Amino acid sequence: MEGDMRNKIIKRIKVKILEDPGFLGKFATMVGEFGALFGEIKTVHIGKNFKIREMDVYVKDEETFDTIADTIRKMEGVDLIEVKDVVKEYHINGKIKVCSNVEIESMDDLSIVYTPGVAQVCKLIQENPDYAYKFTSINNNVAIATNGTAILGLGDIGAVAGMPVMEGKAVLFRELAGINGIPILINSKDPKVIIQTLKAIAPTFGAIKLEDIKAPECFEIEDTLDRELDIPVVHDDQHGTAVVVLSALLNIAQYTYINLKRVSIGIIGLGAAGMGISKLLKAFGVQEIYGADINENALKMFKKLGGKPADLKTVMEKSKIVIATTGVPGLIKKEMVKPKQVILALSNPDPEITPEDALNAGALYAADGKAINNALGFPGLFRGALNARAKTINNAMKIAAARTIAKFTMDGDLVPNILNKKVHQAVAKAVEEVALKTGVVKYLSIVEEEIEEEL
Ligand SMILES: NC(=O)C1=CN([C@@H]2O[C@H](COP(=O)(O)OP(=O)(O)OC[C@H]3O[C@@H](n4cnc5c(N)ncnc54)[C@H](O)[C@@H]3O)[C@@H](O)[C@H]2O)C=CC1
Ligand SMILES: CC(=O)C(=O)O
Numbered sequence: 001m002e003g004d005m006r007n008k009i010i011k012r013i014k015v016k017i018l019e020d021p022g023f024l025g026k027f028a029t030m031v032g033e034f035g036a037l038f039g040e041i042k043t044v045h046i047g048k049n050f051k052i053r054e055m056d057v058y059v060k061d062e063e064t065f066d067t068i069a070d071t072i073r074k075m076e077g078v079d080l081i082e083v084k085d086v087v088k089e090y091h092i093n094g095k096i097k098v099c100s101n102v103e104i105e106s107m108d109d110l111s112i113v114y115t116p117g118v119a120q121v122c123k124l125i126q127e128n129p130d131y132a133y134k135f136t137s138i139n140n141n142v143a144i145a146t147n148g149t150a151i152l153g154l155g156d157i158g159a160v161a162g163m164p165v166m167e168g169k170a171v172l173f174r175e176l177a178g179i180n181g182i183p184i185l186i187n188s189k190d191p192k193v194i195i196q197t198l199k200a201i202a203p204t205f206g207a208i209k210l211e212d213i214k215a216p217e218c219f220e221i222e223d224t225l226d227r228e229l230d231i232p233v234v235h236d237d238q239h240g241t242a243v244v245v246l247s248a249l250l251n252i253a254q255y256t257y258i259n260l261k262r263v264s265i266g267i268i269g270l271g272a273a274g275m276g277i278s279k280l281l282k283a284f285g286v287q288e289i290y291g292a293d294i295n296e297n298a299l300k301m302f303k304k305l306g307g308k309p310a311d312l313k314t315v316m317e318k319s320k321i322v323i324a325t326t327g328v329p330g331l332i333k334k335e336m337v338k339p340k341q342v343i344l345a346l347s348n349p350d351p352e353i354t355p356e357d358a359l360n361a362g363a364l365y366a367a368d369g370k371a372i373n374n375a376l377g378f379p380g381l382f383r384g385a386l387n388a389r390a391k392t393i394n395n396a397m398k399i400a401a402a403r404t405i406a407k408f409t410m411d412g413d414l415v416p417n418i419l420n421k422k423v424h425q426a427v428a429k430a431v432e433e434v435a436l437k438t439g440v441v442k443y444l445s446i447v448e449e450e451i452e453e454e455l
């Protein structure tokens, strides 16, 4: 199996299959012969001598799926009842909606929720803006702001084409941390315009998450906004990613008895993700970081940070741990992998080398961007910062998040399951504690009154 780079198309098929010993196995083997992989398999009906099953099938492309479908149709003992384009179906009308926290069942309810009742709380907030923390959703709203210039590894596809990714992040915020993630699409590549736009709408939010804005613009935008606004402004591709990478490295260090601060680490692709990872590793105390990029300015910035600029070949040769964040699928060839190297090829949707290929080439540990994904970090990071009413998310908070994620990892794995809510709750708690300890929080005049938390 060459891995997931071949299997990007997901179809949900409904099949009626003869209930005979070994028959399901025969069916699976036939589908597998076309390089397909199975996801969820669910029995939806049990008949006299057959079962109807719904199966998710991952295939290389539409043509391969059509061939599989034709073969299933010709197979005796099997009926192909339905084929669903499940990815498109999930996206119809978008993946998110705004819901109310209260119900309106009577005219009285209406008068309380809306006018005239609402005026009472408006006036309270006018007199003391700190009441916005108690009587509005502001401190639970996080902007997910993009200009669409580095959507995953798809590149500059524009903010609107990036909306499905922003909605996906909003779903993760809601499901994993109880946060209202609100996509903000900005039609500009000018950092000044983006800064001005986000500053103007910042009062709506308890924090701003920048997403998929390419380097180097992302650095000026984040630095300026985080400095000038009194809410956290965090570029997820830089810091969410860095947190999760650090947690994976903490686990690897434990398994292999290497000292992270002394080992040589190489980063290929010094854009948003690569620079964010470099910065956090430096803050953690890693001394030797090699870095490669095709962009001279990226290399200069990396050098200023204390990194060692190099070419791709040198990075591969000198580093015990290699982290790739270029957006270039297949950039790392099998023959470049050194025995017992750690390879984290993090580009999405397709990695620089699949974990299977890296392991076959002799890597000790290997993972891609689906497993080592900032989704393990950002929900708890933001939840903790919001709970603490933090003004920023500092390195101590990020390192606390990384250590917490590492602790939840099952022995032998690099990171825990993204869907384990306990991880996100624990990260939130750790981040909140460190925010309070490091004094980056806003103290409210109404602090003695209980402010409800979502999680
Ligand atoms: N797994 C995860 O959690 C995350 C993964 N990523 C992935 O990382 C990739 C990059 O994302 P960003 O950093 O946001 O983009 P970016 O556009 O800010 O940075 C990409 C960098 O890679 C460099 N690059 C491109 N081709 C190269 C090559 N052949 N050799 C060396 N360097 C090369 C570019 O010059 C640029 O500096 C994307 O594929 C994205 O999906 C990003 C954030 C999180
Ligand atoms: C995971 C993520 O944020 C990215 O690939 O851009």
Ligand SMILES: [Mg+2]
Residues within 6 Å of the ligand: 152, 211, 212, 236, 237
């Ligand atoms: Mg991203």
